[in-house]
Structure formats: structure tokens, C-alpha cells
Amino acid sequence: MIKFDKVNKVFGTAERKVQAVKDVSLTIHKGEIFGIIGFSGAGKSTLLRMVNLLERPTSGRIIINDKEISTISKTDLRKLRSRIGMVFQSFNLLSSRNVEGNIAYPLKLAKVPKAERDRRVKELLQFVGLEDKAAKYPEQLSGGQKQRVGIARALATSPDILICDEATSALDPETTEEILNLLRKVNKEYNITILLITHEMHVIRSICSRVAVMEGGKVIEQGNVYDLFSNPKSRMTKTFISSILNDQLSHRLYEQLQKEHTGNFYRLIFTGNVSSRPVISQISKKYNLDFNIMYGSIHEIQDQLFGNLIVELIGLDSVVKKAVAELKEIVEVSEVLVNEG
Structure with missing residues (x-):
């Protein structure tokens, strides 16, 4: 056209x-x-x-x-x-x-x-x-x-x-x-x-x-x-998306969480049918980990669900690494982003 x-x-x-x-x-x-x-x-x-x-x-x-x-x-x-x-x-x-x-x-x-x-x-x-x-x-x-x-x-x-x-x-x-x-x-x-x-x-x-x-x-x-x-691939696209998903922790809040919490922070992206599955609960039980949800949202985009979580995984580092590796087979996982702005 x-x-x-x-x-x-x-x-x-x-x-x-x-x-x-x-x-x-x-x-x-x-x-x-x-x-x-x-x-x-x-x-x-x-x-x-x-x-x-x-x-x-x-x-x-x-x-x-x-x-x-x-x-x-x-x-x-x-x-x-x-x-x-x-x-x-x-x-x-x-x-x-x-x-x-x-x-x-x-x-x-x-x-x-x-x-x-x-x-x-x-x-x-x-x-x-x-x-x-x-x-x-x-x-x-x-x-x-x-x-x-x-x-x-x-x-x-x-x-x-x-x-x-x-x-x-x-x-x-x-x-x-x-x-x-x-x-x-x-x-x-x-x-x-x-x-x-x-x-x-x-x-x-x-x-x-x-x-x-x-x-x-x-x-x-x-x-x-x-x-x-x-x-998203580019920095600019990530900036635009973050503006409505609020998927970044501020630098001040991140420092505060580090002082108050001993776990590791990860961002999890759920797409399609995975958005309705109890993925975090199943993984935490399997590996005997505790978890805190620091931020969570589910959006509807083009009639599909898009879930976004920032979670703290609490446990031995070696066990957390195994859990994260398995999570990566199901959802997108990345280290939590700190907003310097």
C-alpha cells in the first residue's frame, strides 16, 4: 500500500x-x-x-x-x-x-x-x-x-x-x-x-x-x-517501553533493596500462554527457594498477555543459578535494570 x-x-x-x-x-x-x-x-x-x-x-x-x-x-x-x-x-x-x-x-x-x-x-x-x-x-x-x-x-x-x-x-x-x-x-x-x-x-x-x-x-x-x-532490541525502544511498563527500579530504591534484602534480583518476561502458568511457584518449590515479587504487571497487547515481574530469589547462589537456568527455558530472564536517570 x-x-x-x-x-x-x-x-x-x-x-x-x-x-x-x-x-x-x-x-x-x-x-x-x-x-x-x-x-x-x-x-x-x-x-x-x-x-x-x-x-x-x-x-x-x-x-x-x-x-x-x-x-x-x-x-x-x-x-x-x-x-x-x-x-x-x-x-x-x-x-x-x-x-x-x-x-x-x-x-x-x-x-x-x-x-x-x-x-x-x-x-x-x-x-x-x-x-x-x-x-x-x-x-x-x-x-x-x-x-x-x-x-x-x-x-x-x-x-x-x-x-x-x-x-x-x-x-x-x-x-x-x-x-x-x-x-x-x-x-x-x-x-x-x-x-x-x-x-x-x-x-x-x-x-x-x-x-x-x-x-x-x-x-x-x-x-x-x-x-x-x-x-526490544534498541536502547530507544527499551526507553519507550519502560515509560509505560515502569519495569526499572530507581537507583535509590535498588540501593535500599540491596541493604534490606540478601537475594538476587531478576526481571522475568512472560508471553503468550506462559503468562497464566504458576512458573515462579513451581521453580521455587523444586529448588527450595524463597521469592519476593518486587514489581509485577500484566498487560494486554494485540489480544495477547504480556507479563512483567521483578523478583528476588533467596537461597544458595549455586541453587539460584540452577533455578535461573531452568527459568530461562520457560521465560525471558535478565538481571534487574537500575535506572540511573
């Missing part, structure tokens, strides 16, 4: 160049929700803007529906942009138009007949749950309602692709979940491919099937969301 093939984007002159995107290759499949995550300056917004050629790649190819888009004519570019909806962090609503007028605006630009415009606007107002807000102006709406208008406007021309640029970062947690549920509904009912960027890992966990992690203009890791959560 969307393919980035060794895409680069350079801003500035030969004397003062900034490479915002570096040799990025990604494939986004039709009908999926694909996330791109990274901190500010990672290059994710620049990459996103190249999908509809708001920014043109310096080199490399961008292919949409088997067509390389950087060489298309102005007429074909207009057609392409009509098939791509955009949802923005700051909503970008027209303050001089009411809700109905904002949603109808792209249809008016496309010269859609008024009767058809009215029908489509009514349909979208119902879809996003704002039938009673049609005559309201943006200043009269909450942040969540504004974003619903933004989504309805982006859907007005029946696009194949929906681009979301930090669509939830200006919203509170409860409203964020409502908007994510709406995006799931868009994806499911209209089979629209959604490409979103964010710096919030909980958004990726909640809605995406696959994700790419960007740092310094490069994609440093990509894959299935569950796989990245259960086995």
Missing part, C-alpha cells in the same frame, strides 16, 4: 545541511494501523509529510498503490491528495465555519454537488457522534470534540489512507482513549489504512499492529508491536 524505499530528506544548502530522514525503508500494508514513534527531531513528521508530497524526498522512492509518486503530474498529485486524509495535533479547524462547514469544506473544494455534500456531512456527523454539534463553532467545542470534527473532515472525501500527526497528544487520557476507539472504528468499518506518528508508547500499544522506532532520522527498529514489547 505504502512503501518507503531508501528515502532521504535533506534541508538547507551544501554548506549547512540537515538530514532529517536517513535511508528509511518501510512497508505499510493496506488496511493496517501502522505507528511511527520517536522523540522530537527524530524525523517522523518529515517522513509523514512525504506521503502526500508536502515534502519531497531528496532521494529514494515512495510508492503508493504500486505507483512511484515523486514523478507524478500535478493533476495526479491532486488526485493522490484527495485520497489521503490528515488529522493534526492542533486540530486545524476553520474558526469562521461551524462544525458542518468544516466537514463540508474539502467536499466544496472538490466541487461536490451540495445535495451530496449535505448527505456526506450528515453521515460523518453521525459516525463521529456529533449530530447535535453541527451548528457549533470550534471555540464552543472541547478538545475531543474538535478532534472528532478533524477526523470527520479527513474522512469527507472517502480516502484510502488516513495520516495522524500526534492526533492525541493535546488531549487528556480519557479523551485520548475515546479518539483511539474512534480511529479503530474508522479502520474497521471503512478499511482505511492508518499511518500515525506519536511520542506516546501507550498509543502504539493500544491501537497499532506494527511500529517503526525512529531516532536521528533513521528507523532503528521495526516490527510487530507485541514482538517489540516482549523483546
Whole structure:
């Protein structure tokens, strides 16, 4: 559906160049929700803007529906942009138009007949749950309602692709979940491919099937969301995951535990069916070990359970080593991480 093939984007002159995107290759499949995550300056917004050629790649190819888009004519570019909806962090609503007028605006630009415009606007107002807000102006709406208008406007021309640029970062947690549920509904009912960027890992966990992690203009890791959560490779991915799993002990707490406890601390990751098995209990009985659970959580990711425990194993070092070796055959085991930050 969307393919980035060794895409680069350079801003500035030969004397003062900034490479915002570096040799990025990604494939986004039709009908999926694909996330791109990274901190500010990672290059994710620049990459996103190249999908509809708001920014043109310096080199490399961008292919949409088997067509390389950087060489298309102005007429074909207009057609392409009509098939791509955009949802923005700051909503970008027209303050001089009411809700109905904002949603109808792209249809008016496309010269859609008024009767058809009215029908489509009514349909979208119902879809996003704002039938009673049609005559309201943006200043009269909450942040969540504004974003619903933004989504309805982006859907007005029946696009194949929906681009979301930090669509939830200006919203509170409860409203964020409502908007994510709406995006799931868009994806499911209209089979629209959604490409979103964010710096919030909980958004990726909640809605995406696959994700790419960007740092310094490069994609440093990509894959299935569950796989990245259960086995992150890069430092950056581990940082993002830790931000919502809280799977690291602070340096101060770690020092305190070392003073108060004599055992060894390990982090255990449980995936799939193993998450519901009494693994720790069975191993501790077999090796006559005591254990303390210092931290524990179970998360649902892509309809699968992901368990995360930090435990203290108490016993003879030689016995603990045997127990850990057997645990490693069942779950992922590592020495506990100390958060120096």
C-alpha cells in the first residue's frame, strides 16, 4: 500500500545541511494501523509529510498503490491528495465555519454537488457522534470534540489512507482513549489504512499492529508491536517501553533493596500462554527457594498477555543459578535494570 524505499530528506544548502530522514525503508500494508514513534527531531513528521508530497524526498522512492509518486503530474498529485486524509495535533479547524462547514469544506473544494455534500456531512456527523454539534463553532467545542470534527473532515472525501500527526497528544487520557476507539472504528468499518506518528508508547500499544522506532532520522527498529514489547532490541525502544511498563527500579530504591534484602534480583518476561502458568511457584518449590515479587504487571497487547515481574530469589547462589537456568527455558530472564536517570 505504502512503501518507503531508501528515502532521504535533506534541508538547507551544501554548506549547512540537515538530514532529517536517513535511508528509511518501510512497508505499510493496506488496511493496517501502522505507528511511527520517536522523540522530537527524530524525523517522523518529515517522513509523514512525504506521503502526500508536502515534502519531497531528496532521494529514494515512495510508492503508493504500486505507483512511484515523486514523478507524478500535478493533476495526479491532486488526485493522490484527495485520497489521503490528515488529522493534526492542533486540530486545524476553520474558526469562521461551524462544525458542518468544516466537514463540508474539502467536499466544496472538490466541487461536490451540495445535495451530496449535505448527505456526506450528515453521515460523518453521525459516525463521529456529533449530530447535535453541527451548528457549533470550534471555540464552543472541547478538545475531543474538535478532534472528532478533524477526523470527520479527513474522512469527507472517502480516502484510502488516513495520516495522524500526534492526533492525541493535546488531549487528556480519557479523551485520548475515546479518539483511539474512534480511529479503530474508522479502520474497521471503512478499511482505511492508518499511518500515525506519536511520542506516546501507550498509543502504539493500544491501537497499532506494527511500529517503526525512529531516532536521528533513521528507523532503528521495526516490527510487530507485541514482538517489540516482549523483546526490544534498541536502547530507544527499551526507553519507550519502560515509560509505560515502569519495569526499572530507581537507583535509590535498588540501593535500599540491596541493604534490606540478601537475594538476587531478576526481571522475568512472560508471553503468550506462559503468562497464566504458576512458573515462579513451581521453580521455587523444586529448588527450595524463597521469592519476593518486587514489581509485577500484566498487560494486554494485540489480544495477547504480556507479563512483567521483578523478583528476588533467596537461597544458595549455586541453587539460584540452577533455578535461573531452568527459568530461562520457560521465560525471558535478565538481571534487574537500575535506572540511573
